Amino acid sequence: MKNFNLKTIGFLMPVVLAFLALEALIRYIPNDYSYKKNYLDDNAKNIETLILGSSHSYYGINPEYFKSTTFNASHISQSIDLDYKILQKYKDDLTKLERIVLPIDYFTFYYRLSTGVEFWRGKNYDIYYHINNSNRITDKAEILSIGLKKNIKRVKTHYLKTEESITCSKLGYGYIEIPQVSLEETGKSASLRHTYATSIDFDENVAMLDKILKTAEDMEVEVILLTSPAYKSYVENLNSEQLKTTLVEINRLVQKYPNSRYYNFLTDNSFMDLDFRDADHLNSSGSKKLSLKLDYIIEGDSLN
Amino acid sequence: MLFNSIDFAIFLPIVFALYWLLKNFNLKIQNLLIVAASYLFYGWWDWRFLSLILFSTIVDYTVGVYLSKTSHVGKRKVLLWTSILINLGFLGFFKYYNFFLDNFIDAFSLFGAKLEVGSLQVILPVGISFYTFQTLSYTIDVYRKTLKPTKDFIAFAAFVSFFPQLVAGPIERASNLLPQFYKKREFNHSKAVDGLRQILWGLFKKVVIADNCAEYANIIFNNSDDYSGSTLFLGALFFTFQIYGDFSGYSDIAIGTSRLFGFNLQQNFAFPYFSRDIAEFWRRWHISLSTWFRDYLYIPLGGSRGGVSMKIRNTFIIFIVSGFWHGANWTFIVWGALNAVYFLPLMLSNKNRQNIGVVAQGNYLPSINEFLNMSLTFFLSVIAWVFFRAENVSHALSYLSEIFSLSLFTKMEVRTGNTLTLILVFVIIEWIGRESQYAIENIGIKWKRPFRLAFYYALIVAIFWFAGKEQQFIYFQF
Numbered sequence: 001m002k003n004f005n006l007k008t009i010g011f012l013m014p015v016v017l018a019f020l021a022l023e024a025l026i027r028y029i030p031n032d033y034s035y036k037k038n039y040l041d042d043n044a045k046n047i048e049t050l051i052l053g054s055s056h057s058y059y060g061i062n063p064e065y066f067k068s069t070t071f072n073a074s075h076i077s078q079s080i081d082l083d084y085k086i087l088q089k090y091k092d093d094l095t096k097l098e099r100i101v102l103p104i105d106y107f108t109f110y111y112r113l114s115t116g117v118e119f120w121r122g123k124n125y126d127i128y129y130h131i132n133n134s135n136r137i138t139d140k141a142e143i144l145s146i147g148l149k150k151n152i153k154r155v156k157t158h159y160l161k162t163e164e165s166i167t168c169s170k171l172g173y174g175y176i177e178i179p180q181v182s183l184e185e186t187g188k189s190a191s192l193r194h195t196y197a198t199s200i201d202f203d204e205n206v207a208m209l210d211k212i213l214k215t216a217e218d219m220e221v222e223v224i225l226l227t228s229p230a231y232k233s234y235v236e237n238l239n240s241e242q243l244k245t246t247l248v249e250i251n252r253l254v255q256k257y258p259n260s261r262y263y264n265f266l267t268d269n270s271f272m273d274l275d276f277r278d279a280d281h282l283n284s285s286g287s288k289k290l291s292l293k294l295d296y297i298i299e300g301d302s303l304n
Numbered sequence: 305m306l307f308n309s310i311d312f313a314i315f316l317p318i319v320f321a322l323y324w325l326l327k328n329f330n331l332k333i334q335n336l337l338i339v340a341a342s343y344l345f346y347g348w349w350d351w352r353f354l355s356l357i358l359f360s361t362i363v364d365y366t367v368g369v370y371l372s373k374t375s376h377v378g379k380r381k382v383l384l385w386t387s388i389l390i391n392l393g394f395l396g397f398f399k400y401y402n403f404f405l406d407n408f409i410d411a412f413s414l415f416g417a418k419l420e421v422g423s424l425q426v427i428l429p430v431g432i433s434f435y436t437f438q439t440l441s442y443t444i445d446v447y448r449k450t451l452k453p454t455k456d457f458i459a460f461a462a463f464v465s466f467f468p469q470l471v472a473g474p475i476e477r478a479s480n481l482l483p484q485f486y487k488k489r490e491f492n493h494s495k496a497v498d499g500l501r502q503i504l505w506g507l508f509k510k511v512v513i514a515d516n517c518a519e520y521a522n523i524i525f526n527n528s529d530d531y532s533g534s535t536l537f538l539g540a541l542f543f544t545f546q547i548y549g550d551f552s553g554y555s556d557i558a559i560g561t562s563r564l565f566g567f568n569l570q571q572n573f574a575f576p577y578f579s580r581d582i583a584e585f586w587r588r589w590h591i592s593l594s595t596w597f598r599d600y601l602y603i604p605l606g607g608s609r610g611g612v613s614m615k616i617r618n619t620f621i622i623f624i625v626s627g628f629w630h631g632a633n634w635t636f637i638v639w640g641a642l643n644a645v646y647f648l649p650l651m652l653s654n655k656n657r658q659n660i661g662v663v664a665q666g667n668y669l670p671s672i673n674e675f676l677n678m679s680l681t682f683f684l685s686v687i688a689w690v691f692f693r694a695e696n697v698s699h700a701l702s703y704l705s706e707i708f709s710l711s712l713f714t715k716m717e718v719r720t721g722n723t724l725t726l727i728l729v730f731v732i733i734e735w736i737g738r739e740s741q742y743a744i745e746n747i748g749i750k751w752k753r754p755f756r757l758a759f760y761y762a763l764i765v766a767i768f769w770f771a772g773k774e775q776q777f778i779y780f781q782f
Contacts, residue, residue: 001324001491001493003493004491004493004496004497007497008500011757011760014761015761019768137310137311137314138309138310144310147768147769147770147771148765148768148769148770148771149769149770
């Protein structure tokens with residue numbers, strides 16, 4: 001028995017050591033999460049407008065176009081529970097905060113990162129934000145959440161090719177540019193992906209928005225809720241019931257909290273084909289348009 | 305808890321250490337640990353359904369005790385049917401209720417009647433088909449007096465819930481597994497090493513072969529209207545290896561894990577894709593289920609005795625029931641029936657037992673005749689798997705009609721990367737190891753230590769290289 005244990009440990013030891021070394025190497029690679037966490041640690045006290053949300057705000061709202069001191073703390077696939085956790089983590093440091101900009105999209109109340117197909121991104125909140133995203137062990141280490149093949153590629157890209165691994169701007173906007181993909185096809189596929197027959201997370205997600213609004217109220221901060229613009233192929237394929245339920249909940253909560261306002265850009269005609277990188281994400285020109293509109297709202301100017 | 309998860313990688317050594325620490329204590333305590341670990345293992349997925357396992361355990365234990373107390377034929381029959389109805393009742397409710405309801409409504413609508421009956425939003429408890437059959441085997445054997453009923457409730461609970469094979473088999477017979485809980489287990493170094501080796505191979509099959517093939521099989525099956533016959537055939541081929549890697553990989557891990565704890569489970573797969581005819585395929589594929597149906601359904605129905613019509617009837621019944629066991633969908637029934645059609649000519653011509661031994665035993669390569677027979681059998685199974693994987697029967701038929709069209713000879717539209725190479729390497733290793741219980745049982749045993757270790761490390765690297773896709777085991781849904 002003892003012999004078996006020693007031999008097994010001896011056999012596995014090189015594997016464990018190699019993986020620990022790899023974990024350390026990966027953690028030293030800067031990424032959006034570590035960058036934004038460090039930015040918030042250092043600059044939270046200066047931020048006047050905080051943007052939260054998923055890829056719709058990551059690619060869709062550029063703080064450069066805001067007159068107030070703005071930071072975009074959204075991440076791809078970030079669900080509303082994580083928006084709340086980020087706000088909770090920094091609320092005491094956000095001493096100058098005047099407003100939060102938070103997209104509530106078609107899927108927001110139906111989706112959680114921890115239970116969705118992008119669950120592997122959850123480790124970024126545990127490892128880099130030190131936020132307890134889930135109790136899943138795989139969320140506690142890079143090497144446990146992503147395959148060896150991808151991790152080796154990340155190490156090679158950073159250490160050997162010295163390529164940039166942060167994909168957001170200094171103010172947190174997702175500036176990565178890729179050519180436009182088929183708006184018709186992505187409209188169908190994205191709407192399908194965002195439509196849920198049922199959702200066990202619905203009630204908790206609505207409650208989470210309530211908590212965000214309550215926290216903001218306690219902080220004496222305004223919350224600007226918005227539904228992001230999308231291309232017609234996406235809008236046309238949405239489930240009307242899911243959309244209606246979402247809008248009903250938003251309006252109910254906006255009425256409950258006087259410190260909140262809601263703007264629906266989903267079918268805003270001012271966003272043209274060329275403003276989209278795919279059917280539900282804006283490109284740089286689209287994000288400039290949306291950011292300026294939001295800035296006008298914030299600054300109290302009238303919309304054209 | 306998934307075998308290919310970190311949770312299990314932590315769970316297993318802890319249970320292993322505690323288990324062997326307890327070996328000098330009362331055997332009951334060691335068995336109790338197995339029950340606790342098994343309930344934790346199952347409850348990790350959904351603790352609510354533990355009550356079903358516990359209830360099944362209590363029912364079958366009680367039925368066993370009462371069967372031992374009475375020799376009255378009528379009473380014994382009542383007891384047996386109590387167990388069967390309760391166990392199959394749960395299975396029917398959770399697995400087949402909506403299927404029967406939908407078909408009932410469809411049948412009524414043919415006569416112009418419209419029924420408004422709501423379907424149930426129930427989750428299928430993981431592994432219910434497996435442990436239900438396992439407990440049923442106990443009651444039936446006790447009823448038949450081929451097995452003595454147990455008076456040790458803890459041992460019986462451990463037999464029903466034994467975590468390595470609880471959720472996806474092998475479906476153990478009480479006569480094989482239950483007595484192992486009565487005896488003191490001694491740690492055996494070579495058996496434990498062998499268990500680890502089998503776990504390693506099972507993980508390789510699951511993570512490297514099955515999960516990789518799943519990626520392409522899912523793309524091709526989910527978008528089958530967009531692809532030509534050649535790509536669809538490739539999709540069917542990928543699914544063929546996915547289901548084998550997935551299910552036999554699970555069985556390998558289950559058997560290997562059991563060996564670490566001093567238990568022997570039966571072999572569940574014996575290199576089925578090297579079969580020379582469909583009869584041999586079914587003696588090598590999911591052996592624990594095939595033999596279960598043989599002993600508890602086929603033989604009681606009369607088996608292959610009687611006239612031709614009886615043989616045909618029994619063959620269809622066993623294959624269709626076996627198909628239906630896999631899921632509440634007509635696709636599984638058609639899959640079963642198709643296998644019956646494959647099997648019947650062999651049985652009716654008394655050739656169903658002509659290929660018993662290992663193919664090309666002692667030789668490096670098969671004869672041309674063996675190779676052709678293996679290829680034909682493999683091709684037939686690939687075609688049958690299309691029904692197994694398709695969304696519905698019409699999907700399967702349109703999928704197959706495209707395969708059997710001229711577009712079979714066009715260029716494939718899907719780039720498969722290195723997956724085909726991986727499959728080829730896998731098939732070669734399986735061929736080399738086909739005379740063993742599992743492929744790498746004897747591979748490398750006589751090599752020098754550094755080479756042997758390099759081989760195992762290569763398998764480990766491959767597993768981690770492809771990890772992260774973490775596809776659910778297919779058989780969990782059955």
